[in-house]
Amino acid sequence: xxxxxxxxxxxxxxxxxxxxxxxxxxxxxxxxxxxxxxxxxxxxxxxxxxxxxxxxxxxxxxxxxxxxxxxxxxxxxxxxxxxxxxxxxxxxxxxxxxxxxxxxxxxxxxxxxxxxxxxxxxxxxxxxxxxxxxxxxxxxxxxxxxxxxxxxxxxxxxxxxxxxxxxxxxxxxxxxxxxxxxxxxxxxxxxxxxxxxxxxxxxxxx
Amino acid sequence: xxxxxxxxxxxxxxxxxxxxxxxxxxxxxxxxxxxxxxxxxxxxxxxxxxxxxxxxxxxxxxxxxxxxxxxxxxxxxxxxxxxxxxxxxxxxxxxxxxxxxxxxxxxxxxxxxxxxxxxxxxxxxxxxxxxxxxxxxxxxxxxxxxxxxxxxxxxxxxxxxxxxxxxxxxxxxxxxxxxxxxxxxxxxxxxxxxxxxxxxxxxxx
Numbered sequence: 001x002x003x004x005x006x007x008x009x010x011x012x013x014x015x016x017x018x019x020x021x022x023x024x025x026x027x028x029x030x031x032x033x034x035x036x037x038x039x040x041x042x043x044x045x046x047x048x049x050x051x052x053x054x055x056x057x058x059x060x061x062x063x064x065x066x067x068x069x070x071x072x073x074x075x076x077x078x079x080x081x082x083x084x085x086x087x088x089x090x091x092x093x094x095x096x097x098x099x100x101x102x103x104x105x106x107x108x109x110x111x112x113x114x115x116x117x118x119x120x121x122x123x124x125x126x127x128x129x130x131x132x133x134x135x136x137x138x139x140x141x142x143x144x145x146x147x148x149x150x151x152x153x154x155x156x157x158x159x160x161x162x163x164x165x166x167x168x169x170x171x172x173x174x175x176x177x178x179x180x181x182x183x184x185x186x187x188x189x190x191x192x193x194x195x196x197x198x199x200x201x202x203x204x205x206x
Numbered sequence: 207x208x209x210x211x212x213x214x215x216x217x218x219x220x221x222x223x224x225x226x227x228x229x230x231x232x233x234x235x236x237x238x239x240x241x242x243x244x245x246x247x248x249x250x251x252x253x254x255x256x257x258x259x260x261x262x263x264x265x266x267x268x269x270x271x272x273x274x275x276x277x278x279x280x281x282x283x284x285x286x287x288x289x290x291x292x293x294x295x296x297x298x299x300x301x302x303x304x305x306x307x308x309x310x311x312x313x314x315x316x317x318x319x320x321x322x323x324x325x326x327x328x329x330x331x332x333x334x335x336x337x338x339x340x341x342x343x344x345x346x347x348x349x350x351x352x353x354x355x356x357x358x359x360x361x362x363x364x365x366x367x368x369x370x371x372x373x374x375x376x377x378x379x380x381x382x383x384x385x386x387x388x389x390x391x392x393x394x395x396x397x398x399x400x401x402x403x404x405x406x407x408x409x410x411x
Contacts, residue, residue, distance in 0.1 A: 020389060023231040067329065068300050075293040083289060098339035101292050105332040107232045182226050183400030190386075190393030197385035205388035 040137025151179030217358030259356030
């Protein structure tokens with residue numbers, strides 16, 4: 001296994017900005033950094049372990065029913081994560097609401113299983129799954145960082161922009177309410193793609 | 207009756223699957239290059255959502271919910287299977303999509319060849335599973351409401367993908383900065399359309 005396996009999912013083959021996978025369940029959780037971090041961690045765990053399991057089972061799964069077998073394996077891990085969150089961090093679980101369940105249909109997981117885990121040995125599949133999850137998490141964290149900082153003036157719940165700057169306290173600053181609204185996540189993501197493709201010219205579409 | 211109209215309008219415009227929850231974004235971005243294919247996928251999504259939602263509703267009410275098995279025998283009143291809901295919903299959806307695919311292939315080869323490749327895609331379209339999960343979270347009171355919600359969400363998704371495809375067809379002729387071309391611009395346009403759809407917020411009949 002060379003460096004490519006680790007680096008590719010993070011930059012050149014990033015699941016969100018290059019492969020366009022897994023956007024569905026990701027954007028609504030980026031209002032706050034905390035939600036984005038929990039989501040990133042959950043997706044990384046699910047992708048890594050379902051890739052590992054599917055890779056272990058790859059010679060026994062009949063081709064015709066593979067989709068449903070994959071979905072069942074993925075759903076099992078998602079249920080484990082959901083139950084763990086409900087037990088240990090109920091507030092976060094409430095905040096993420098249906099989006100934890102939607103990890104099942106997150107295309108990154110199915111995409112990596114179909115493209116990689118079905119044809120490779122368990123350990124490389126595990127690494128591939130984990131780093132694709134991290135590549136996804138990285139984008140989530142970038143978007144959430146800007147949305148929370150400019151939308152609420154906080155990071156992970158701590159006040160970053162000094163309270164005395166605000167208009168209510170006689171200052172000059174106001175939070176950008178637009179950042180909290182759902183469409184802003186898409187526009188920010190568009191900007192992330194823009195920056196990424198300006199740096200890496202190979203990725204530009206013709 | 208008013209309730210149904212309200213749920214319908216709400217799920218089409220106010221709580222549009224794409225613009226306010228970002229559900230089904232993957233196929234939305236991948237298949238919105240031409241209006242024709244977008245229409246095909248949109249129709250398939252409406253159909254699958256409108257059928258699987260009431261089915262999953264019945265499963266939740268009579269099998270999964272806490273105490274739902276009481277109709278079988280009073281001894282089972284304490285059973286709560288709701289932790290199984292994800293796996294049951296996704297199995298239901300995948301099975302249904304498979305059955306629909308086989309039926310369409312057998313009875314309408316014309317429709318199959320125009321729709322065929324999209325049908326398997328739908329099983330992993332998050333709008334479908336998302337619909338079932340929202341239905342459970344919001345606790346609709348009967349099958350009719352679940353059906354209306356499914357139909358409305360499907361039509362909302364259809365509207366979004368067809369509108370997007372129409373814009374992208376026009377965009378093919380415009381001069382866009384190179385790094386923004388394709389995906390980047392698609393995100394930004396969806397964001398702007400989302401802001402436009404926010405004008406429906408708080409809309410009620």
